[in-house]
Amino acid sequence: MSLFPMPPKVLKVLDKLRRNILWHGKKEHKGYNLVKWNIVQKSREHGGMGVRNLKLQNSSLLKKWLWRYAEESPALWKNVIQQKYGQNGQWCTDESTDTYGVGLWRTIRSLWTNLGRTLLSKLAMAKKSFSGRITGMVKAL
Template identity: 55%
Template sequence: MDILDGETGQLPATYLGMPLGAKSKSKEIWNGVVERCEKRLSRWKSQYLSRGGRLVLINSVLDALPTYLMSVFPLPAKVEERIDALRRNFWWHGEKEYKGFHLVKWKILLLSKKQGGLAIKNLRKQNISLLMKWLWRFPLEGQSLWGRVIQAKYGKEGPWKTKEVTSTYGTSLWRSIRNLWHDFYAKTECNVNHGRKIRFREDN
């Protein structure tokens, strides 16, 4: 480290906005996201915003803040509830903290506009979709550094996926992703081109 003129740190730490060495299901790694949401809300002059303006800010700003972490880590239920509470209170009352009645259930506002909602993003579904992208990338990027590390640690089951993660130590992150395989597979279809990766008897 003296040669590189760097500093020696300790885990857990943050690198490029991503927590290193922290438990993947820990609520603490999401504190920064929740705090950023609260700071944004405190800056907005909500009393001068129409409902349409609030909706734009929710969809363009508040929904984007947790996306980076949600692309790697499963979203804890308590964190989801907290962020939803911030978004819900801002939409109805223009405040991050408000105790009162809401005219429509939040789950209805999350529906698409065709279904009678406002198309506000469902954080749980967004989180699952982002994690499933790793299952899609795994067979496509199997020779990349991260792909080789995953294969070496968990083994490979056919050309599309790793073996199921059964160990309980140091594997919670990939186990959370691997457990989504059956839902991912049910929503995926394959087009046979050169046929090098399609095995009709083995792929399931």
């Protein structure tokens, strides 16, 4: 799950198995779910049961490889990726146009734009929040 994208069918089967734990009824008869699945997946701090969203977790673990690529000092795996795909700035590789092979890094690299947008929106929110505190402190003085 850390290195390979989980196929949607596998996600569906795993979620079905996990949902069946919270089931009211006998095996022979269909019952009803005791708790809505979106509530079950919320963190405990937000009133849920803390069951992880596997699709989100898989995506996060794949994006972690992008972060490791950007942050890790030269390692053998990083050098191999650089030689195969080329370097695009300091943070990522060029996009892969190779049509043959497994395309493991191609799949991980395709998440780069999503990760970049997420980071930029988080930074923008932090900047807005931080500047508001500074403005509030200045007004208080």
